[in-house]
Amino acid sequence: MTGFPRERLRVGFVGTGFIAEFHLRAMIGVRNVDVTGVYSRSAANRERICRLAGELGLGPCRSHESLEELVQADDVDAIWILSPNDTRLGVMQVIHGEVTAGRSKVFAVACEKPLARTIGEAREMLRLAEDARLNHGYLENQVFCTPVIRGKEIIWRRAASTTGRPYLARAAEEHSGPHEPWFWQGDRQGGGVLSDMMCHSVEVARHLLTAPDAPRNSLRVKSVNGTVANLKWTRPHYADQLRQRFGNEVDYGNRPSEDFARGNILLEDEEGNELVIEATTSWAYVGAGLRIQLELLGPEYAMEFNSLNTGLKIFMSRAVTGAEGEDLVEKQNAEQGLMPVLDDEAGVYGYTDENRHMVECFRTARRPLENFEDGVAVVEMLMGLYRSAEIGQTVTFPAPELDDYVPLVARPRR
Numbered sequence: 001m002t003g004f005p006r007e008r009l010r011v012g013f014v015g016t017g018f019i020a021e022f023h024l025r026a027m028i029g030v031r032n033v034d035v036t037g038v039y040s041r042s043a044a045n046r047e048r049i050c051r052l053a054g055e056l057g058l059g060p061c062r063s064h065e066s067l068e069e070l071v072q073a074d075d076v077d078a079i080w081i082l083s084p085n086d087t088r089l090g091v092m093q094v095i096h097g098e099v100t101a102g103r104s105k106v107f108a109v110a111c112e113k114p115l116a117r118t119i120g121e122a123r124e125m126l127r128l129a130e131d132a133r134l135n136h137g138y139l140e141n142q143v144f145c146t147p148v149i150r151g152k153e154i155i156w157r158r159a160a161s162t163t164g165r166p167y168l169a170r171a172a173e174e175h176s177g178p179h180e181p182w183f184w185q186g187d188r189q190g191g192g193v194l195s196d197m198m199c200h201s202v203e204v205a206r207h208l209l210t211a212p213d214a215p216r217n218s219l220r221v222k223s224v225n226g227t228v229a230n231l232k233w234t235r236p237h238y239a240d241q242l243r244q245r246f247g248n249e250v251d252y253g254n255r256p257s258e259d260f261a262r263g264n265i266l267l268e269d270e271e272g273n274e275l276v277i278e279a280t281t282s283w284a285y286v287g288a289g290l291r292i293q294l295e296l297l298g299p300e301y302a303m304e305f306n307s308l309n310t311g312l313k314i315f316m317s318r319a320v321t322g323a324e325g326e327d328l329v330e331k332q333n334a335e336q337g338l339m340p341v342l343d344d345e346a347g348v349y350g351y352t353d354e355n356r357h358m359v360e361c362f363r364t365a366r367r368p369l370e371n372f373e374d375g376v377a378v379v380e381m382l383m384g385l386y387r388s389a390e391i392g393q394t395v396t397f398p399a400p401e402l403d404d405y406v407p408l409v410a411r412p413r414r
């Protein structure tokens with residue numbers, strides 16, 4: 001490639017919701033980057049992001065009335081796809097169309113998790129990116145969590161090098177349920193909590209088990225076994241609550257997606273050693289905020305991290321009133337009592353290092369650690385887990401029957 005390294009990377013956002021704002025705030029900790037453009041359907045949302053980019057010193061950021069206009073802009077080098085899961089492929093098709101027609105100078109694209117709702121969609125995302133000769137990054141923030149970076153480095157350097165590789169990774173992510181209706185609609189989102197949150201758990205676990213500098217495909221999935229359940233949101237009282245909050249489109253009395261999922265994944269390394277990933281995710285956890293729990297175990301060592309065991313805690317008595325403490329930690333359900341506070345959410349959740357990595361890779365024409373190939377591999381594991389839960393059996397890999405598989409809760413309504 002010519003013209004690299006670029007001095008700065010000029011990023012355009014597609015999407016202006018929860019995660020777009022998180023990425024923008026995380027970009028304060030990234031060098032050599034400007035956020036120069038944004039597109040989503042609502043002008044008010046675009047203006048909000050442009051204003052924030054200006055306030056954070058990341059702009060000037062321009063609001064574009066169409067996706068085509070954003071992708072054609074002279075001051076945009078890379079697109080961050082941050083819109084809902086059912087818009088992914090359409091967005092990627094437009095980027096591909098504009099770039100291959102010579103109307104766009106965009107040379108890289110980063111996409112939020114999950115890369116797609118099915119294996120077919122995920123492979124098409126990868127194909128379109130490669131066909132348009134775009135560098136590509138898969139935005140899986142947990143791989144870049146500061147405790148994951150530090151923990152993995154220490155375990156592999158000190159413990160695995162002297163006593164043998166780790167063999168078991170446990171990963172759990174739980175909270176009280178998503179903030180927007182589309183997440184709850186199986187056909188739009190691609191599934192329930194398994195698709196929405198286990199995408200994090202399987203990938204961070206796979207990353208922890210992979211030797212530093214070894215390619216991700218040095219581990220081979222042998223089989224997957226999944227369970228899904230409806231623990232909370234199908235109960236009549238809670239189904240009513242969802243309907244009142246999000247409207248009739250979110251009907252958990254008649255059309256629920258799972259709010260709990262468990263997955264066991266058996267893998268093999270290049271020497272034939274067996275490895276295991278145990279993942280648990282839930283939208284039915286009411287605690288002091290989003291809880292990420294990670295463990296990495298080997299023959300003579302163990303690592304563990306719990307995102308709610310924070311060093312900083314705040315106590316507020318009953319006399320202190322106000323809204324629930326989302327400003328203290330994501331998905332905090334209470335506003336009183338002893339509460340954990342993440343003093344740097346963007347760092348601990350991995351958004352800062354993730355963005356720094358993507359920007360530096362794109363600027364210098366290197367392939368990111370997490371790219372669309374990893375996004376495809378994640379969707380393959382998720383579809384295997386859904387199918388295993390549906391048929392009540394372990395699914396062995398390779399599993400060509402998953403190529404056109406659609407999870408039960410994501411199939412079109414009759």
Ligand SMILES: NC(=O)c1ccc[n+]([C@@H]2O[C@H](COP(=O)([O-])OP(=O)(O)OC[C@H]3O[C@@H](n4cnc5c(N)ncnc54)[C@H](OP(=O)(O)O)[C@@H]3O)[C@@H](O)[C@H]2O)c1
Nearest residue numbers: 015016017018019040041042045082083084087112113180
């Ligand atoms: N890494 C993580 O931990 C994490 C956390 C949350 C979300 N995510 C992922 O990030 C993505 C977005 O989630 P979110 O929480 O930000 O959702 P959200 O709050 O609902 O925001 C979605 C945004 O997309 C825009 N949008 C909708 N349709 C669009 C279209 N056709 N073209 C362009 N923009 C469109 C919406 O704005 P308009 O109404 O103005 O179009 C809105 O700004 C999802 O894929 C989700 O899985 C990741």
